[in-house]
Amino acid sequence: MSLVNELVESGVHFGHRASRWNPKMRPYIYARRNLIHIIDVxxxxxxxxxxxKYLSDVAGRGSLILFVGTKRQASETVAREAARAGMPFVSERWLGGTLTNFRTIRDRLSRLEELEAIRQGEAIKSYSKKMQSTLNREYRKIYRNLNGMRTMSRLPECLFVIDPRKEKNAVKEARVLGIPVVSLIDTDCDPDTVDLPIPGNDDSLRSIELICRLIADSVVAGKAQAVLQQQAAKDEARAQAAEKAAERAAADKAAADKAAEQKAAEDKDADTAS
Incomplete structure (x- = not known):
């Protein structure tokens, strides 16, 4: 099935009601049908x-891409596809300061690991039942909000966002830090708030699943290409090292042969003189 057919079947071309549109989305709208805007596929x-292409290049450089999608239709898909791509994600709730106050977020992730160690070991038994309940409640809250960012040891290179209106706080923080934003945007969104807009239905589950899958495929391909390039570079380095070693061995042999010839000549001259 061609990409166009996949997009059409997923309903990616259906926008919002015409009365809810953002005029800045005019270049991406094909027509209006029954008071609904149709996005130009x-x-x-x-x-x-x-x-x-951009996200594949970012992944190929070993940089992080943060997937963000907290609306009900996107939450599960974003978590699944980001995990498949080996990238961090936010699928439950965007905590204020996730990017602009990243040090505090890292501290909370350290607390999550600490709580897990307590719950999995014998230490939990030394606490009262009330304290155990408090610790479990704290663990569930932190896990729900931050588990997807466990692997995010540094700020991401860019964000992939489903619906920048819904994730306006994430987009705002990214813009403050100069982090590029790639986003699936519907006809009620402002394309100027993102760097790489993907015009499409951001409310349909099938549309979100398709776009997320294609984006994750690109990230996986970029990482795989990077591995191949690294392996090729290592093979080339080994080949160059072997070639240099062979050249040194040949030079050493030539020097040894020359020294042997000189020794033989000196011995011959000595015999002649005697």
Whole structure:
């Protein structure tokens, strides 16, 4: 099945009611049908191709891409596809300061690991039942909000966002820090708030699943390409090292042969003189 057919079947071209549109989305709208805006699939493909190439390059450099999607339709898909791509994600709730106050977030992740160690060991039994309940409640809260960012040891290179209106706080923090934002945007969104817009239905589960899958595929491909390039570089380095070793061995042999010839000549001259 072609990409166009997949996009159309997933309903990616259905926008919001015309009365809810953002005029800045005009270049991405094809027509209006029954008071519903129809998104130009050509613009969707154009934005998707740009986004996939950029995110593949980012992943190939070993940088982090933070997947963000907390709306009900996107939460599970974002978590699944980000995990498949080996990238951090936020699928439950965006905590204020996740990017701009990242040090505090790292402290909370350390607390999560500490709580897990307590719950999995014998230490939990030394606490009262009330304290155990408090610790379990704290653990569940931190786990729900921050578990997807366990692997985020540094700020991400870019964000992939489902619906920048819903995730306005994430987009705002990214812009403050100069972090590029790639986003699936519907007809009620402002494309100026993101760097690489992918015009499309951000409310349909099938549309979100398709776009997230394609984006995750690009990230996985970028990482795989990087591994191949690293392996090729190692093989080339080994080949160059072997070639240099062979050249040194040949030079050493030539020097040894020359020394042997000189020794033989000196011995011959000595015999002649005697």
């Amino acid at each position: 050509r613009e969707t493909i154009r934005g998707l191709l740009r986004a996939r």
